[in-house]
Amino acid sequence: MWRNLKSIINSQYTILFFRLILGGIFIYASLDKIAHPEQFAQIVYNYKILPHSLINIFTIVMPWVELICGIFVIGGIFVESSSAILSLLLVSFIIALSANFLRGLDMNCGCFSTDPQGKKEGAILLIRDFFLLAIGLQIFFGNSRFATLTSVFNRLFNKPRNSEVVRMNDA
Amino acid sequence: MIVLRHKKTTEHVKRDFASIFLKAVGIVIFASILAFSYNNFSDRGISLKGSWSNKILSDSLIVPHSYQKGDPQAITLSEAMMEFQSSNTIFLDARLEFDYKQGHIKGALNLPYEEFDEFYPKIAPKIPKDKTILAYCDGTECELSLLLARVLRDEGYQHLKVFFGGWAEWEKAGLPIDKGENP
Numbered sequence: 001m002w003r004n005l006k007s008i009i010n011s012q013y014t015i016l017f018f019r020l021i022l023g024g025i026f027i028y029a030s031l032d033k034i035a036h037p038e039q040f041a042q043i044v045y046n047y048k049i050l051p052h053s054l055i056n057i058f059t060i061v062m063p064w065v066e067l068i069c070g071i072f073v074i075g076g077i078f079v080e081s082s083s084a085i086l087s088l089l090l091v092s093f094i095i096a097l098s099a100n101f102l103r104g105l106d107m108n109c110g111c112f113s114t115d116p117q118g119k120k121e122g123a124i125l126l127i128r129d130f131f132l133l134a135i136g137l138q139i140f141f142g143n144s145r146f147a148t149l150t151s152v153f154n155r156l157f158n159k160p161r162n163s164e165v166v167r168m169n170d171a
Numbered sequence: 172m173i174v175l176r177h178k179k180t181t182e183h184v185k186r187d188f189a190s191i192f193l194k195a196v197g198i199v200i201f202a203s204i205l206a207f208s209y210n211n212f213s214d215r216g217i218s219l220k221g222s223w224s225n226k227i228l229s230d231s232l233i234v235p236h237s238y239q240k241g242d243p244q245a246i247t248l249s250e251a252m253m254e255f256q257s258s259n260t261i262f263l264d265a266r267l268e269f270d271y272k273q274g275h276i277k278g279a280l281n282l283p284y285e286e287f288d289e290f291y292p293k294i295a296p297k298i299p300k301d302k303t304i305l306a307y308c309d310g311t312e313c314e315l316s317l318l319l320a321r322v323l324r325d326e327g328y329q330h331l332k333v334f335f336g337g338w339a340e341w342e343k344a345g346l347p348i349d350k351g352e353n354p
Contacts (some may be wrong), residue, residue: 037210037217045223048312052223064206067200072198081194106267113309115269118251120178143186 009138014145018135019083023074025132026066026086033063046107049096066091073139080140087136094129094136097122180319234335235314243306244319244330251334252304255346260303263294263323265315266338268352275338276307277347280354282307282317284343291326294353304331310339 008014033040041059044050050058065085072082100120106113145151179217210216225233231247237336238245246254253274254260262279271281282294298304302322308315320331334341342348 035215037215041217041221055218055223056219056221060210060219061203061206064202064209068198068202068205078194078198080191081198084191085195085198086230113267113270114273115267117267117269167320168305 010142012144014142015142016147017140018139018142019073019076019079020100022083022086022132022135022139023072025072026070027074030063030066030070034067044106047096047100048105049099061087076145076150076152079148079150082145083136083139087133087140090129090133090136094126094133097126097129110112173192205263208342209276212280213300232335233311235311235317237241237314239318242317243333246305246332246334249336250332250341251336251341252305252346254303254305254332254334257303258287261298263298263304263306263307264318264338265308265321266313270338272311272351274342274348274350276341276347279307279349282319284322286316287319287322294300299327300328303332305332305334307334307337307341310337311335313337 005120013153019082028168037059040063044055044059046053069082072078073086100107100118104114105123106115191278221236223236226238227233228235228245229247231249233247234245235276255262255278256267262276264275264279264281265284266281267283267285268281271279271283277282282290304320306316306320308319316333317334318335320333326330
């Protein structure tokens with residue numbers, strides 16, 4: 001049973017599916033932030049974690065990192081590096097959310113509140129981020145070259161992959 | 172022979188973390204160049220250094236970064252205490268209902284900014300437009316009171332004041348408080 005599950009999770013099709021989910025969510029999330037930088041800056045401010053001097057720079061750069069990594073993860077370009085960046089982003093979101101969860105900060109308004117509804121919303125966000133982090137790490141460690149542009153380029157420019165070399169040796 | 176080949180494959184699978192890291196740095200630099208260029212040319216672009224710090228209007232009056240000229244008048248704790256004595260002033264608590272129930276300035280009504288549309292019809296008859304309205308929320312870091320006062324200004328209220336010290340300053344000063352639901 002466990003072995004079956006493991007082989008399903010490690011299958012190249014599952015990893016492709018994970019790439020579509022992770023990349024898709026990050027691309028979707030980044031577009032709104034890129035289109036409305038002022039609103040996003042206010043949200044970053046409301047988290048009350050970054051020093052004031054870094055808020056705008058973070059607001060400008062972070063959505064583009066999300067967008068580029070999302071496109072790379074889906075398209076299969078530098079998948080390991082892109083999924084590593086997205087996983088690191090998720091880890092930092094999880095830390096930020098948990099810190100504010102413990103401080104009792106309502107991120108909708110950036111004010112301290114004891115309202116349980118806000119806690120519930122925070123918990124849902126945390127669960128979502130943990131789920132995405134698991135997907136991101138699986139893409140990173142799964143290291144599958146299936147349906148990636150990198151493998152297409154390698155084939156086009158006749159640069160056989162290591163595994164193919166071994167396979168040829170086998171033959 | 173088999174062992175040798177096996178060794179060979181594991182060697183191939185071994186990953187080059189330095190190269191992964193360098194590529195990641197490259198991706199971030201690439202994304203940053205795109206980001207700053209877009210921000211520079213977009214008409215929605217923002218300045219690199221925003222003004223997020225609280226503004227200090229006087230020794231005892233600190234207001235949030237978003238407080239602008241033309242916003243309802245900001246007042247200090249001592250001015251709020253004077254308004255508290257006046258029968259012409261109504262205090263409005265802009266925080267969520269849950270926080271209001273836990274404790275609020277005595278006599279204040281709860282009109283949560285985030286649930287304005289739901290609460291306003293119930294509260295509106297209790298706050299005539301000729302009275303002075305004093306909005307407050309949690310404290311200086313909180314902007315709900317300012318946001319509420321701006322909405323009320325759009326509703327036609329003219330005598331608006333914002334007490335940014337809010338619940339935190341009031342409670343700390345040991346001034347009259349109350350608990351429970353909206354009267």
